[in-house]
Amino acid sequence: MRIDPHHGVVGRAAPRTDALAQASGGLVYVDDLSYPSMLHGKILRSPQAHARIVSIDTSAAAALPGVHAVLTGADLPIAYGLLPVAQDEHALAIDKVRQVGDAVAAVAADDPDIAQRAVELIDVVYEPLPVVATMNDAVEIVDEPIHGDGPRNNRHREVSLDFGDVDAGFDRADHIREDVFFYQGNNHAALEPHGAVALVEDDGRLHLWSATQVPHYLHRIVAKVLEIPEHRIRVTANPTGGGFGAKTDVFAHELVAAKLALATGRPVKLILTREEVFYAHRGRHPVLMWIRTGFTGAGEITAMWFRTYVDGGAYGSYGPASLLYTGQLQTTTYRIPAYRFQGVRFFTNKPACGPKRGHGTPQPRFGLEVHLDKAAEDLGLDPVTIRERNLVHPFSTTVNHLRITSCGLADCIERVVEASEFRAKHRNLPPNRGIGLAVGAYMSGAGLPIYFNDMPQSEVLLKVDRGGLVTVYSMAADCGQGSTTMLATVVGEALGLDAADLAVVTADTDLTPIDLGSYSSRVTFMAGNAALEAAMKLADLILTAVADELELDTDDVRLGRGVVLAGDREIPWPDAVRMAEARWGLLTAAGSYKPPKGIRGDYKGAGVGPSPAYSYSACVAEVDCDPETGFVAVEQVWLAHDIGRAINPLLVRGQIEGSVHMALGETLMEEQAFRGALHDGPSLLDYKIPTALEMPPVEAILVESIDPEGPFGAKEVGQGPLLPVMPAVANAVHDALGIRVDEIPLRPDKILAALRDRERDGQGRYGPTDLPAYEFRPPLPVDPPPELR
Amino acid sequence: MLRLPVLRHAAPTSLDEAIARLSEDGAMLAAGGTDLVPNLKRRQYPEAKTIVSLRRVTGLDGVSVDDDGTLRIGAMTTVARLADDGAVPEVLREAAGAVASPQLRNRGTVGGNLCVDTRCHWLNVPETWREAAEPCLKAGGEMCWVAPAKKVCWAVSSSDLAPAMVALDASVRLAGPDGERTTPVAELYRDDGMDHLAKAPNEILVEVIVPPLGERRAGYRKLRRRGSIDFPILGVAAVLEIDGDVCTDARLVLGAVASAPVRVTAAEDLLTGRALDANVIQEAAELAGKAVRPMSNTDLTSRYRKKMVPVFVRRLLRDLVDA
């Protein structure tokens, strides 16, 4: 059922409900927690990238005055992993370390200095093993697989799928183009490092606070690893100082803090250093891609073959999903009648990669959008036309069985093209200036939960007190995206109340009903729908009670702004609430949300990619390049985003601007690079994030396609707007200099290398050419959905 | 957060007392601490026992100009002050304004900037990282990982002010246990990443003396990845005396390409006595490029940084000629 807002709460550019607390230092981050007699935890981490642990001697550390507990792998022997299919981690290493920074032992001590000295006193003897630093190493170094029982070529997962008749698609093509791209990995670099505090409450239950985006998954895994029933554990997610996906996994320090609190009976705090954050990682996967696409002379895609080689690092983490994401969403923007996707994820002895804003899709999106730009040039088409000729249709099904509903992509393109004067500028700007276009799409929440179950993904409980205060209870963890404000706004709109007048209790497993977490851009769509359902039920209770009390027809009673309009009377909200409580007893209402069935295919891998709705974005970037230094200055970015409906336009714009900043960092400078298996510089001085000086003006354009299933028609904005920025800038650099850097980041030295290549009569290209010597399985044929057969 | 090692803190109130404290075993001088403290947190100075702060010694900050135009800058003058002071020649203000970030310039001092430790990406990393890599020569190990063939440390001189001061032929006044001495800034440095200052550890820089610039033209250009925060990966300072069309004197100094600022005398000689047309400037720029060999020990590739030397030199010289 579509519900339109009419109280003026949704759609208002109001500041976040916690804005003042955030700006004035009032928000309680995990590192702000402090308890009497609290101990400080510290983890000893491996200096070896790949080694067998021969022995660990903790006696000197245990004997140090002020040390209260020392743990090793033997104390936490149960393997875990966020995905049921990737249970390959231990809180503290057992037998073997697989990356520099693997947790090996841990202490709790009176203060951080003693804890630091204590870990230095732990003596670990390692027997070094061959180090797998690259994907080529993964294929070639076969004597000691990183995971003992794993395949010798360190292959973690492989996908090989054919949707429709790919060979026939290429046969009927007038033009076929092939390209190879590389997208370097990068870190989320949230300003707040990860951290946790644990203590045993008076009732003997374990209470764990963490800077996490996924309190529910953390709850489950703590129960599993510590062998404590879930009802004996309470997890509270503190507001995070940035997440971006960094805090969607479960980490050693969380389990260790909990175990140390149990071992000592005292509160324990464990906050990571920046170096440890780079080792915990779970950031963007480095992806090497090979793309082959067939086109008709008019630029219509006839078939696409997409191969991805994904460098996963030392553990599975979200990897099986990340791998599928490198292939699944290409079809959400363009009609691809026949599609072959082959992807492989390797283990290497580096920090494990995982989900970062856009999870697995920015890399192929970069490749695809640059590839299309090149194809347009081959075919004598302009970048707008080639995209328009292939645009996905609203309310259609893709060849890989994704259900597309509302789609404002055509509008998005038109709006950015117009605002930026793209058509007039493209190929016509002065020397060294250029303009580029690209598009993207993202899920409004993953259709399936992380672990298989048939229960709702989001639940919301409302409770009303006699003063009229409505409290919203939801496990949604605000990772800075504003989910708390969103909940208040949705409920406020439904009840005619100001968002700022509601109370919202979030992210606590004792107090709040399930929300699976702040990942996959799912919260507005899913928790928002659950909140809306609860609010509609509550409204019904109140309106019925008022109608009964005043002996009116229910049709004559409706909600106004802060009042119930009953016939010709205006009943103040608190009075109406009291009438309802007298009638029904305690006023509560609950809502839940589960994505609809039938939005996915039934092939292996079909669980990754489906979403109840996709957001769409189009981006134009204008650049000014210095051909002597290779520096690229991004002068302006125009970004149109199909948000469905802007619940709060201010927060939507904030997400767009933040996405552009993060995207420009990835495009130009951020990289999680390695010297061998050693991080190239685990600090925020060496890891380059653009400063305010590098940030160009952003014109954010909101396109509202009003999704039929989103709460008030809303879709996501947390991740989608990032996607088209990297390729838009790369395409702009091509327009400016006539070169192609087929590799992210577009570092100045690579720009110069491409210019040099052109001088030498080359193509003016810098980028990868070779692929790992890895043979994919023959693709498994999947029938396209009936309407595409 | 990385934590400081446990240290003693001394806050002497006179220069003599500071020198005395600094003469003790394991003493290190702190001015603004913006270089010292992060280095200490990364455990780059295992021998450090006491931090001797200069902040309570009075009379060490401020900028003044003598009657003959000589500029005197107290060692404790903040970099921000130098960047803002109208009495300071443009070239120094440019260099000071390019240091680090606004916050660090508010805290960092001119003396600390000239004495800032040399840097290398095998060294300026947390101790746990260095252990994983095996400590390099400067971190107490056996080998330099940048150029393992020789037992030499290639850590980079990373001060923005140093090349500008050398180009201006500035001097520093140093106070030590045996009294004071004044030495050209150029002679304050040694091209040795391990031990880059040609002064005793208990000598304190108290003042920088900059001869008047007069009619000469001077400028500073900096290469770094971002518009703020980043250390230089190349600094170019030049001072030109131009009479009519002809250059009658030139000083050209490169920063962040070796363990000390590098004066490119070959280019200076080439420029002197010539009309500075595009060809001459290009030739001088190329000579500068040939004079240095940046190593793979800081941001961006060594090859790239070497290529940027002539570009930055040419651009600066052209700007000065056109000015």
Ligand SMILES: Cc1cc2nc3c(=O)[nH]c(=O)nc-3n(C[C@H](O)[C@H](O)[C@H](O)COP(=O)(O)OP(=O)(O)OC[C@H]3O[C@@H](n4cnc5c(N)ncnc54)[C@H](O)[C@@H]3O)c2cc1C
């Ligand atoms: C993130 C970051 C970025 C930076 N970027 C730059 C940059 O772009 N350019 C740049 O030039 N610097 C940069 N720096 C380094 C530093 O901040 C500046 O050089 C600053 O001016 C140093 O001054 P200070 O007073 O803080 O020095 P301190 O840290 O107090 O001292 C630095 C060194 O000099 C010695 N010292 C200090 N004063 C004296 C004195 N009077 N006599 C003798 N020895 C002395 C100290 O013992 C110490 O070894 C950066 C630092 C950081 C942390």
